[in-house]
Amino acid sequence: MRGRIYSIIVDVLFLVILAGLAYLQILRWPLYHDLSRKNHIRLIPMPGLRGTIYDRNGLAIVDNRLSFDVVIIPQEVENVDTTYGRLSLALGISRSRIESIVKKDYTAPFAPITIAGDVDKDLAFRLEEKKQELPGVLVLPRTLRWYIYGERTSHMIGYLSLINKKELERLGDYGYSISDLVGRDGIERAYDKYLKGEDGGTQLEVDATGRLVKILGSKNQKKGTDITLTVDAKLQAYAADCLEGVKGSVVIMDPRNGEILAMVSSPSFDSNIFVERGKGEQAVNYMRSGSHPMLNRAINGQYPAGSIFKIIMSDAGLETKTITEHSTFTCSGKFFLGRAEFDCWKEGGHGPQDLRDAITHSCNVYFYNLGHKLGPNVISEYSQKFGLGKPTGIDIAGESAGLVPSPAWKKARRGQNWYEGETINYAIGQGDLLVTPLQMVEVVSVFATEGNAPRPHLIKKIGNADVQVPKPKTIPVSKAAIGTIKSAMVNVVASDTGTGQRARIEGIKVAAKTGTAQTPNGEPHAWFLGFAPAGDPKIAFVVMVEHGGHGGVTAADIAKKILDFAKDNTEIFK
C-alpha cells in the first residue's frame, strides 16, 4: 500500500518534469530559438586584468593600458569585397593578408577575428565612426600590460608570453586557457597566480543590422590581485640609468629585513616588447644577442669575488684566532710560495700592515699570508657560513648557487689534488670561487647588522596583506671580529689612503670594500660593496661592473652616485 503511494508520487513528479521540458522545448521554442539564433547573439570577450605592481611608496611600476583591436565578425560582413578593401586601406595591410588571417583564425561565424591589434587611437575612433558603413567590422577595446619603467625594471619584473602546452597541462585546472599570457621570469612569473585575473564576457542580443537589442548575460572579468614590492622605483630607475652602457648589476637591500630596494642588471630588455603585436623579431633579437640582455646578472651572473672576499677572510682569521687585529705582515709587493711568486696590486708593496691597514689598502700580500695559515678548508667553511655556494632564496626564479671550492670538491669533481698555490689565490677571492652579486649583498648585510643574514625578497604586500617574511638568520660570528672589520671598512672610504675614497658622501658615513677580480680574458671585473650609514646601516649595496677595471674607480663612482641620489631623493635615509 505504502509502496503504491510512493510509486504514484514518483510517477507524478516525473510527469511534471516531462511537462516542464515539453513546455520549454516545444511551446516556448520559438522564443528561445530566437534568443539563441547565432546571428542574434554576440559574445564580447572581456579578458581578465592582471594586478597592478606597485613600488614601496605606492608608485605603479606595472599597470594595464587601454588598446584597440580591429576585428571582423564573419557572419555580419555583408560585402566581403568592399569590407576587405576598405579595411586594407585603413589599416595599411594587404587584402590577401586580411584574407589569410580570416582563414587562419576562423572558428565560428559569430566569433570575432582580430585583424589588427593595438591600433592607433585615432584610427580606432575613425573606424568606430564609420561602423554603419562597414557591417561586421568592430573596434574592440582591450587592455595591455604596460611596463611603465620599460628596460629599467625588466629583469626584476619579468615579462609575459603565451602559455605553452606543458604549462597548460599543469595549470589548465586552475583556469588557464590557451590564449592566456603567463608570467615569465621575475615577479610576473613568481606571483603569476595572484596577478592573473579572471576572464569574463558579455552576451548580447543584436538586431539584423548588428545593433544592440539587449544584454542577455554577462560575466564580469576580474582583476588579479595587486602586488606591492619592496623596491623604490625612483632609486631603481636611477640605478638603471647609472649602469647604462656597461655590463653589470646593482643590488641595494635593507640589511635589517632583506627588502630589496633596487636590483638592476645591464644590459636590459624592454618587457613591453613581448606584449605588443608584431614585435616578435625584437624579442628574438634579445634572446640571440651576444651581450645576453635577458640574463639577470644580479642573481644569475656568477663571478670571481676578488678583493671583496677579503672581508670574509678577515673574519675567518680573527675567529679562528689565526690572527688578532694587531697581527702584522709586511708587504714587499710579492709573496713567495716555493718558486711561485704572487704579486700585490701595488708594486713595491704596502710595507708593514695590520688587519685594518690591509683591508683599507686591500693589500694582497697580507691575505696571501693569512690564507696560507688558514688553509683551503677553513676558507671554504667560512665562505659557506656567510651563505656562498648556495642560492639566497630570493622570491624570483633563476638564481645561481655560485661555487665554493675546497680540496674535497676538487677531488670529487675533477679528480685532482688541491695545490697550495690555489689556496693563495683563493685568499684574495680568485680561482674557482664564484659568487653572485645578490649573495654578496647578503654577505655585506651580515657585517652591517653584526651577525644577521636576512632573506632577500622583492615582495612586500599581496593585495592588502603584508607578506610574511622569514626572520633573518643569525650567523654565528663574533661581534668583536665583525666590529674590527667594520671599522676597517669605514676606513676604506674615509681614509686618505683607502681604496674606496671616491664613494665619500656628505653627511653619511659609508663602510665599503672594493674589489678587482681578475678574469682570464679582458679587463678585470670591478666590485664595490658596502653599507651606510656605517653606525646604523639602512642600506647594503653591491655594484658589479663586468670588465670595469678597478673596483675603487668604476664601481665606486656608480655607488657614490646612487647613494647621493638615495640621500636626496628617497625616504631611505630618513
Added chain:
Amino acid sequence: MKNGYKLKGEFDYGLVLITAVILLMGLFVIYSASYQKLVSSNANLAMRQVNSAALGLVIAAAIFRIGYQRIIDFSYYIFGLNILFLVLVLVPGIGDVRYGARRWIEFGSFAFQPSEFAKVTFIFALAKYLGDIKEGIAELKALIIPFAMAVVPILLIFKEPDLGTALIFIPILLTMLLIAGARPKYLLFMIGAGLACAPFLWFILKDYQRARLLVFLNPNLDPLGAGYTIIQSKIAIGSGGIFGKGWLSGTQNQLNFLPERHTDFIFSVVGEEWGFIGGALLLFLFYRFVGKGIRIAETTSDTYGKALAYGITTMFAVHVIVNIGMVCGIMPVVGLPLPFVSYGGSFLIMSLACVGILENIKNKRKVF
C-alpha cells in the same frame, strides 16, 4: 518459471543495461560540454570520467560479491567513520577549498567528497536501524534516533556549504521511515515542524543561497548575477527544440555561456544539443531505472534490503527530479548532480556502487 523461483542467481540485466546507456550518453554529453576546455587546455574530462566509471564498476562488483547484509552488520561503524570524514573536511588544511566550498579531501592526486558517500552510508545505517527495530517503528520515540542520524550529516554538509546534498537526506529519511511503517501523522508532524523552522533557516543561509532562492521566484531579478545561469540554461534547453542542435553544436554550450555545465547543469547541454527527444529519452531511462529500484525493493522479503533499496531509489529519484527541475527553471538551484551524467568522480563511483547494491538485493531477495 511459473510458481517456482530460483534461490540464487537472479540478476536484473535491464537495470545494468539502463545504467550503461545513461552512462554512455553522459560521456558523450561531458565530451561536448567540456569540448572548449579540451580545445583550449587539453583537459579531457570525458576520459577522466571513464576512469572513474571503471573504478566505480570494480567497486560495484566488489560490493555485489561481499553482499549487502555483511555491510549492514558494520553499517553503524562505516557511517560513524564517514561522519568523521565530514568533520575532517571542515578542518582547514585537510579539507580542500574549491569554488569557495570545503568539500574535498585529497590523498595525493586523488580527491574525494565525503558528502557523496555520506548519502549511502546514512542509508545503510538507517536500514540497519529500521531492520532491527521492525514494528517498533510505529512508536513516536523510535523516530528520535533516525532523526538524529540525519541531522548530524545535514548540519556538517550544510557547513561546507553544500545545500543540495544536505537537503537530500530529508526525503530519503522520510521515505525510508514511511515504508518501514512509521505513522504518517508523525511524519507529517515532522515536516510541519521543519517548515515552521524554515523562516529561521533563512538567517543562516549564505548570501548566495538566499539569492538563489529569490532568483528562483523571479530569475529576472538579477539577470547578470545569480539569475544568469538559470536564464542561460533555459535559453539552451528551450532553443534545443524537439530535435536539438546536434552534438557539439549547441551555441549556448560551446560559447562558454553556461557555467558548471559539465557538472550540475549538464542537462542543459542534453536539452540544447539533443532536443526534447534526447531529453525525454534520458528522463524515461531514469524513470525506468527508478521503477526497477522500486520493484527490487518491493519484491525482497528482507526488511533490511527493502529499506536499503527504497533509500537508494529515493536518492536517485530526488537527484534526477531536482536536477532536471532546476535546469528547466521549475525548481530552485540547489546544486545536485545528475546521476551517471554529471562530471564528478565521487558521485559516479557512489552511484555505480549503489547499482551493485540494488543488484545484490535482487540477487538475494528470496534467500530469507
